[in-house]
Amino acid sequence: MRLRDWDQNLKVRLFGEALMNITFWMFFPFLTIYFAESFGKGKAGFLLIFSQVFSVFANLLGGYTADRFGRKRMMVISAFGQGIAFLVFAYAVSPWYTSPMLGFICFALVGVFGSIYWPASQAMVADVVPEKDRSNVFAIFYTSINVAVVVGPILGAIFYVKYRFELMVAVGIISILLALVLAKWTRETVPASAQKEKAADGKWYDFLKNQLADYKVIVQDRIFLMFIVAGILAAQTFMQLDLLFPVYTKDTVNNQTVFELGSKVFTVNGEQAFGLILSENGLFVALFTVFVTKWMISFRERNVFVLSSIVYAVAILMFGATNWIWGLIAAMAVFTLAELMTAGLQQTFISNLAPEHMRGQYFAAASLRYTIGRTIAPISIPLTVWIGYGWTFFILSILALFSAGLYWVMFRMYENKRASEKVV
Template sequence: MRIRDWDPNLKVRLFSEAMMNITFWMFFPFLTIYFAEEFGKNKAGFLLVFSQIFSVIANLMGGYCADRFGRKRMMVISAIGQGLSFLAFAFASSPWLQSPWVGFVAFSIAGVFGSFYWPASQAMVADVVDEKDRSSVFAIFYTSINIAVVIGPILGAIFYVNYRFELLVVAGIVCILLGLILAKWTRETAPIQKVEAVCADRKWYYFLQNQVKDYALIIKDRTFLLFIIAGVLAGQTFMQLDLLFPVYMKDVIDFQTLFSIGDWEFTVKGEQAFGLVLAENGLLVALLTVAVTKWMSTFKELNVFVLSSVVYAISIVLFSQTHWIWGFIVAMAVFTFAELMGAGIQQSFVSKLAPEHMRGQYFAAASLRFTISRTIAPLSIPMTVWIGYEWTFFVLTILALASAGLYWLMFYSFEKKPAVGS
């Protein structure tokens, strides 16, 4: 499906979200290093876990609200709220105030608003795109994000250390502009529902009760539950991209020569090396997502899901066995291939399972793979203090292989009993 044939909502989002993502990735990859230096590895790990608990709750509420109150409204509120949070973070890193605690609180609130945005944005794609084209549309949005992952860290490596305040201000302004653009140039796509009138004496917890009831129905879908659990285990590997990897590379790389020409050498230290491999990840994804997604669609979904987790495990082993910049570059290429195998296809799988009137909640529940993963994943940072890097990487490898087994079990269940909404 060509971009010029897309629904106008998606065209507006593709280009406006791209600008937001570029500014976001100019500083986000370096925040784990920032918090680890300010609070220490142990405290930083637990604080990041704590902040993600609120994101998990917000993610579920976001899916419910996207179905009840509309995709557009939730996306506008989320974008503006995230922008205001980044401005608060900027103030905490400004010439007038240096407070890592205020910055951490603002970062956590921004994460909550981001969790509200995600299910509404995914459900909007499913609302306006036919099932046969969804994988390719999701893949293009994924490519857009990863173009930002190429450009953002390179610019961030140049400007972040000396201009963190200015970067955060720009990120806040761009997010607020995104909210205003969505408010003016997009339309609501949620299916019209018969909304029960709210009585004046309705208790405050009425909507919460309805939300719990709806998600309980989703979790009873055995296939979908296995999908989430397997995704959480696999997520312990790919979430390390901006958690364990930058800290590890900073510790093991002092100064290394990337290449030399005659007497001239290009040397990098840990943070710069991480910026390079992160940009490599984004570049490969930007160039290859659509092609690899198309290639993967020719195979059985079972094989793609299982092999993706196995390749993740291989990449983790490669990362653990090298302290050399070119070794990290090779390991990142393998890691990226595992990432590309599931891009687009997993989102399309969710839309296949979800009933039309519950798409927002299904996408919210599906993205628990990421929010729960991001909640648990920061524990890898204090684990390096408790058991060392080698054993930490070994645990991550086992979790990736366990996810492969659960994906196999998921498809066995899917074939034996049709999933909800199929």
């Protein structure tokens, strides 16, 4: 499916969200270091866990509201809310006032609004794109995010230290502009079957009751539930990209030589090393996501998901075994391969499982892989204080292997179910 054939909603979102993501990634990779320095590793880790608890509930709420009140409406509200949170965050790091705790609260609010935005945005793609083209469209959106991961940290390394306040203001303004663009140039796509009539004399708690009833149906889908659990375990590896990795490189990489060019020697410290491998990850994703997705489509989904988790386990062990910059670069290449293997397939798998009238909620529930995963993942930071980096990386690799086993069982159940449906 060519870009010019895309629905206007998707074209507007692709370019608007790309600009938003670039500015966001100019400072986001450095926030873990900022909070660790402000609160200490132990307290920062638990605060990050605490902030993600709210995102878990917001994510479920986002799926419900996307199906009931519309994809567009929830995306506009979320983008506007993020903009306000970023502007307050800017005030918390401004030349006139400094408050790491206020900054942390704003960071948590950004996560909450992002969790509401995500299921609506994913459901909108499934609404307007034929099933055969969804993997490629999701892959292109994923690529755009990772272009931002390449460009953002590079620009952030230049501007973040001296112009942190200005960056926060810029991303806040861009978020609000994105909300206005979505409001003016996109249309609602929620299927009529997803909208239920509201009881005229309904009580205030009917909303919650209906939501819990719908999610009960999702939880009873054993295949989908196993998909979420396996995803949460796998997330313990790839979530470390902006949690454990920046702290690890800062602590272990000290002015290492990257290469020599004549009489010039190019060296990196810990923070620069993290920026380098993060940009490497983003560059590889930007260049190879569509190619790898098309390649992976030719294999059985089961084998792709299982092998991806195994490759994650290998990559995380490689990270824990070295602090040499070129070793970290090699580990990131393996890590990125694991990421790309399922980048376009996951959303398509979810849309195939989800009934049309519950698509937003299925995407929201599927996002629990990330919200619950991100809630648990920060424990790795205080864990390094208790048991050291080596054992921490080893435990993360074991979790990835458990994820591979769950994917294997899940897909056997899924394939048996589809085979029985064809017989009937």
